[in-house]
Amino acid sequence: MRIRRDKRDRLAGAGLEAYPVQVPITTTISAVRTSYPELPIDHQTGALVGIAGRVIFQRNTGKLCFATLRAGDGSEIQAMVSLAGVGEAALDLWKDIVDIGDHIFIHGEVITSKRGELSVLADSWLMAAKALRPLPVVHKPLNEESRVRQRYVDLIVRPQARQVARTRVATVASIRKSLDARGYLEIETPMLQTMHGGATARPFVTTSNAFDLQLFLRIAPELFLKRAVVGGLERVYEINRNFRNEGADSTHSPEFAMLEFYEAYADYRVMATITRELIQAAARAVFDSEQVTHPDGSVHDLSGVWPEVSLYEAVSTALSFEVTPMTPHDKLRSYCDAAGISVEPTAVSGKLVEELFEHYVIESFDGRPTFVMDFPVDTSPLVRDHRTDIGKVEKWDLYINGNEQATGYSELVDPVIQRQRLTEQAALGARGDAEAMQLDEDFLRALEHGMPPTGGVGLGIDRLLMALTGLGIRETILFPLVKPER
């Protein structure tokens, strides 16, 4: 650091800037590469260019210096700085000042070296931005903690880190394209909410000084997107952050990106199909295939129609005992106890069934994306009753690689039943359940104006990236939350 500080200062002494406002580039590294795809060895083009990039390797041989410059898009080109090309003063300055990590401007002729490497033979060079800190060894991966703490360094040295960032963009772009093609509108709903709802989760709480008002960072956009459907925006979606005041692990982040989309006159089966097609289109957009390969070499087939299992049937099969919404609470609890599942004493029957499902069934999914169909009513206050099965609701969860990837509903639009359900939730909240929903009178008022039959889906963007790339959630998020050092 100190030595590089001196170099920065020495530049000023030589009348040069360490951080000029501009350097006179005429083209980009990738443009030069594509313009001269196959030159013969030791060839001179006569073409003069001005390019800039970060020095990632240096090889100095006395009166001829080589440096590999890399641009932000990953394209690289060799710079050659020779005594004959730039003169003694500029060459000495190069050898004295330039370090790996610096951004450098090179002006000169596009040539190939005697080894055939496409190069720019400098007639002049400038510092574009001096790096004061050394880069880590480029050939070894950073440890995982440094990767997330100093993602900027990770991005510089690890091509895959840059690739993941681009994959994320491509995935989200694909989703937008798919939904836009179906006539969906992308809208933005409040992140700061006066009531928290739309999911069962503990919220972050904050305060508006101006309004002297307690506010919640949203745990879900659901109730606002439904208001939009009531208002006649009948196909809407939002891709944005949700916040949940809970722990972080390899599949959970306190802030995470979520897609929610709602379509009037659709039901949960229609939404399941759309969801599958969205994910398959994203896989094609990113990997040009519906088979995705993870870093461990495993191949995951996302193609075709995905299997469905009934929640209650799967639990019944696993227990060799028929479980239905009518199964007594005590019976379910004894099965949970027998399986060693610890459940809150206040847990409702539906919660016990879901716990049994997660304990016995999920691991049998063997990597194939699977829809789990028809959930208990008492854990799903925003979903409409099943059209034939009493005690169930029209809800599915999509699992990919054992992770909950998405959930879809036939939405509950009956304002009377919705009021009952939310009243029950508010009672749970009053009894101390920090995850219970609040009774949102304005949302109920919206439903009372008449909401068309609607299907809705929530899909975790970070989880989707995990499913496509096989990485942990903190690798899919560019700057995940990390606890402060020390």
Place this chain on the structure above:
RNA sequence: GGGUCGCUAGCUCAAUGGUAGAGCUGCGGACUUUUAAUCCGUAGGUUCGGGGUUCGAGCCCCCGGCGACCCA
């Protein structure tokens, strides 16, 4: 919340309880065709923090911090 593993030089990693080391990086020097250049020389440490056991602790024990993985 529980368990396992990890934290040592700028980076990646070594080191039976007995003088803290290597490679790369850095610094000085040589070299006009190198590709992680090479060669010669050289510097570099609060072993995550605190406490304990011991003649002696990077290593063993306890508490704490941060991270990864597994489980709930």
